[in-house]
Amino acid sequence: MRRLFTGLTAEERAAITTAMSDCARRAGRSEVTLWQAAIAFWERQSPESDASLVSEFIRFSELFVGAAGRIEIGTDVATLKIHRVRRRHLRTDANAGRREFTREAVRAIFNAASTLTQLYGVVFNTRIVVRHQRTGADYESGALEVSDFVHEASQQLRRMGGGRLHYIYRHRKTAEDGFISGIVCHIPLLLADPMLDWAERFMERRLGSDIARCAVSIRLTDHSEVTAAVRRHWRLVRGLCAGLNPDLHIKVGDERHALIRLLKIPARLSRRGDPLNVIQRYRVSETIGVGAQRRATTEAMPLLSPFHDQAWDALASGWELDEFRERSQEAQDRRLAEERIRALWPAAQDGFQESIRNLEFKKLKASWACDPHDRQRAWRGWWLPLSATTAVDPLPSPVRHRIGI
Numbered sequence: 180m181r182r183l184f185t186g187l188t189a190e191e192r193a194a195i196t197t198a199m200s201d202c203a204r205r206a207g208r209s210e211v212t213l214w215q216a217a218i219a220f221w222e223r224q225s226p227e228s229d230a231s232l233v234s235e236f237i238r239f240s241e242l243f244v245g246a247a248g249r250i251e252i253g254t255d256v257a258t259l260k261i262h263r264v265r266r267r268h269l270r271t272d273a274n275a276g277r278r279e280f281t282r283e284a285v286r287a288i289f290n291a292a293s294t295l296t297q298l299y300g301v302v303f304n305t306r307i308v309v310r311h312q313r314t315g316a317d318y319e320s321g322a323l324e325v326s327d328f329v330h331e332a333s334q335q336l337r338r339m340g341g342g343r344l345h346y347i348y349r350h351r352k353t354a355e356d357g358f359i360s361g362i363v364c365h366i367p368l369l370l371a372d373p374m375l376d377w378a379e380r381f382m383e384r385r386l387g388s389d390i391a392r393c394a395v396s397i398r399l400t401d402h403s404e405v406t407a408a409v410r411r412h413w414r415l416v417r418g419l420c421a422g423l424n425p426d427l428h429i430k431v432g433d434e435r436h437a438l439i440r441l442l443k444i445p446a447r448l449s450r451r452g453d454p455l456n457v458i459q460r461y462r463v464s465e466t467i468g469v470g471a472q473r474r475a476t477t478e479a480m481p482l483l484s485p486f487h488d489q490a491w492d493a494l495a496s497g498w499e500l501d502e503f504r505e506r507s508q509e510a511q512d513r514r515l516a517e518e519r520i521r522a523l524w525p526a527a528q529d530g531f532q533e534s535i536r537n538l539e540f541k542k543l544k545a546s547w548a549c550d551p552h553d554r555q556r557a558w559r560g561w562w563l564p565l566s567a568t569t570a571v572d573p574l575p576s577p578v579r580h581r582i583g584i
Contacts, residue, residue: 280423282438284461288347289442289486289494291463292416294472295345295365296499297482297506302412303345303363305399307378312357313394314386322350322457325360328381329464332364335377341370349419349461352453363415371399409497419461421448429489441491479547480506480554485561493561501558509554516543 187195199217203210296302311321325348333344346364353359366374375397382391402408420442427438439449465471475482483502485493520543524536548554552562 280420280460282424282427285420285423285438285442286486287463287469288349288416288419288461290472290482290484291347291467292412293484293486293499294467294475294482296412297502298467298471298475299345299365300500300503300507301345301365301367302408303347303365303415304368304401304408304411305362305364305366305397306415306418307362307364307398308396309360309362310356310394311359314390316358318350318358318455318457321358321360322459324385325350325362326462327385328378329362329364329462331381332374332378333464336366336370336374339370339373341367341374343466344464345466346464347416347419347461347467349421350455350457351421351460352455353422353450354453358455361419363419366399368401371401375399405500406497409495409500413495417442417444418448420444422450422452423448424451425449431489431491442494479544479549480509481549481551483551483560488562490561498558498561502556505554505556505558513543513547 199214200210292303309321309325311324314321314324316324329344329346329348333346336342336344344364344366346362348360348362350358350360378397379391382395385391386394400408400411402411421444423439423442423444425437425439428435429438429441430436431441463469472482485491517540520536520539524532524539526536527533552560
């Protein structure tokens with residue numbers, strides 16, 4: 180008990196003691212049992228940051244807080260409020276408790292994987308697998324462990340100067356493998372070694388070194404050849420879509436085809452899994468999810484989606500790398516056009532000049548294509564007819580043109 184209170188003031192000790200007493204009363208447990216659980220839990224933890232401390236506290240609170248419970252600990256520094264519903268982004272999805280993966284889930288995963296390359300010009304290069312059966316974790320604690328890991332990994336990557344972590348993870352249960360979680364993400368190659376070292380330390384600290392070695396596998400692949408890197412990217416994505424309902428069919432022309440074949444998901448991944456009672460069966464990082472896709476639309480540069488267009492042959496062809504370069508050039512062209520307007524019509528007290536300036540900005544933004552298929556680009560899109568010929572824009576770019584429009 181003395182070690183728990185080391186370095187705390189009398190007021191802080193009193194606040195914690197009062198809060199623990201209240202929590203024990205609300206949970207219907209004795210204070211002695213609660214303190215014993217606290218000592219046993221915190222002796223195994225060594226949080227590295229404020230975020231990991233909060234994460235550990237959430238896990239600790241679940242030991243004794245009822246379904247509707249809440250912990251509130253007040254100090255002179257801050258007030259920490261941990262609700263039983265941990266995070267707003269952990270919402271129940273339609274796949275929870277189902278044996279097969281749905282079309283909507285697979286579409287979200289494929290669109291997110293495409294968004295990664297269109298927005299950032301990179302591909303998934305890392306796969307992490309956690310076999311919860313070997314750790315002894317139940318569904319809830321195993322899912323929480325993975326959620327904590329990706330959160331902490333994103334924070335660590337930002338501290339290293341690598342930006343936010345782009346990832347997708349998926350929970351699955353099968354008779355062969357039990358309860359497992361697969362995470363695919365992009366780790367910048369310059370930070371690969373320190374990030375992998377951090378990930379191994381994180382897992383060893385949470386699970387113990389012996390368990391981590393047998394329950395967690397981490398593999399980062401560095402392909403210098405672009406085609407191989409793209410192929411690996413989509414192989415990782417297809418691996419997340421295991422258990423897709425084989426009875427889902429899509430009409431292509433006059434025929435109907437199984438979606439699992441159109442997506443080229445290997446037969447070994449087609450068997451259905453067992454029902455899994457978790458809040459979220461899969462999750463996509465905010466950097467490449469629906470929010471990021473909507474922001475691109477709001478910024479008048481919406482993203483392309485072969486899945487939406489049912490352009491199955493283009494789905495994993497690697498066109499996103501060309502599109503990333505086009506988007507970067509388009510963004511630069513738009514900035515230059517805005518700067519020209521500011522130079523021609525600088526801000527002034529003259530209301531007439533200000534109205535002209537605003538009108539020019541309005542005309543410029545109205546010229547930006549709302550449909551991503553209509554933007555000028557140098558690579559040939561799947562939506563263009565095979566007989567299309569090149570048409571030159573009135574003000575052509577040296578390397579970018581509009582084809583067949």
